Amino acid sequence: MSFETTATIANFGGKLLKLAHQSKVTTTQMKLNLFLPGTASSSKPAPVLFYLAGLTCTGDNGAEKGFFQAAAAKHNIAVVYPDTSPRGLNIQGEDESYDFGSGAGFYVDATKDPYSKGYKMYSYITDELPSALFSSFKELDGSRVSITGHSMGGHGALTLFLKNPGKYKSVSAFAPISNPSNCPWGQKAFGGYFGEDKKDQWAAHDATELLPKFPGDTDILIDVGTGDNFYKQGQLLPENLEEAAKKAGKGVKVRYQDGYDHSYFFISTFAADHVEHAAKYLK
Numbered sequence: 001m002s003f004e005t006t007a008t009i010a011n012f013g014g015k016l017l018k019l020a021h022q023s024k025v026t027t028t029q030m031k032l033n034l035f036l037p038g039t040a041s042s043s044k045p046a047p048v049l050f051y052l053a054g055l056t057c058t059g060d061n062g063a064e065k066g067f068f069q070a071a072a073a074k075h076n077i078a079v080v081y082p083d084t085s086p087r088g089l090n091i092q093g094e095d096e097s098y099d100f101g102s103g104a105g106f107y108v109d110a111t112k113d114p115y116s117k118g119y120k121m122y123s124y125i126t127d128e129l130p131s132a133l134f135s136s137f138k139e140l141d142g143s144r145v146s147i148t149g150h151s152m153g154g155h156g157a158l159t160l161f162l163k164n165p166g167k168y169k170s171v172s173a174f175a176p177i178s179n180p181s182n183c184p185w186g187q188k189a190f191g192g193y194f195g196e197d198k199k200d201q202w203a204a205h206d207a208t209e210l211l212p213k214f215p216g217d218t219d220i221l222i223d224v225g226t227g228d229n230f231y232k233q234g235q236l237l238p239e240n241l242e243e244a245a246k247k248a249g250k251g252v253k254v255r256y257q258d259g260y261d262h263s264y265f266f267i268s269t270f271a272a273d274h275v276e277h278a279a280k281y282l283k
């Protein structure tokens with residue numbers, strides 16, 4: 001599957017590519033950004049960090065405001081910034097709310113009509129997109145891949161890692177939705193994408209439920225700002241994940257960052273730490 005490169009932007013000694021391609025699973029054109037460090041070549045392919053963005057975002061937010069490329073260039077890591085949902089499926093109501101439909105795919109494969117038509121972000125991110133990228137860009141090393149994300153994308157990073165042991169070398173998250181079955185954002189999304197089958201379908205995409213079932217130990221880095229209004233409103237629930245980790249004897253380090261909010265000012269402050277966390281496992 002071939003990509004169209006719509007822009008090539010010099011950045012931190014490497015380049016940021018703006019890409020578009022046709023997706024079979026979403027049935028739409030999908031856009032994304034790809035940062036290639038200057039050192040990456042077909043003879044020395046770079047390991048890859050996926051950054052999954054949050055509600056209302058596209059692949060541009062992280063690339064423009066996350067400040068990942070500076071640290072990624074230093075560690076010779078490529079960064080992939082996918083979109084957060086299909087665009088333009090013309091499902092009725094798809095564009096009506098900021099936390100469901102467009103910009104809010106939740107990194108799941110919807111099973112409920114009408115969203116089951118193309119809201120397949122789980123298959124897109126875990127399978128179709130990496131296969132397409134690794135066959136098109138020989139500068140990428142598809143055997144060394146890590147994942148991180150913010151908010152809804154933090155939920156995506158955690159659940160994709162926990163559901164696919166061995167696929168990702170490491171995971172970290174910024175202000176992740178850590179227990180979606182128990183917060184308003186998650187309940188709205190899972191109800192709309194899966195229906196009411198909480199025991200199977202909801203639990204299968206909930207980091208707090210998945211963590212105890214993960215084979216082997218984990219080393220999960222999470223940052224949450226204490227000034228984050230969504231944290232204060234109970235949308236993120238990192239304590240539930242910490243509690244599950246404690247009970248199951250798994251490694252989860254949540255750093256509560258004093259005074260930081262939910263924005264990209266928070267993400268950019270700690271981006272280098274998350275790239276370094278991935279770099280430890282991508283060497």
Ligand SMILES: N[C@@H](CCC(=O)N[C@@H](CS)C(=O)NCC(=O)O)C(=O)O
Binds near residue numbers: 262
């Ligand atoms: N628009 C929503 C907020 C959504 C929001 O904060 N989204 C986060 C991710 S969950 C984000 O990164 N927004 C885009 C940005 O800050 O660049 C509201 O009005 O409450």
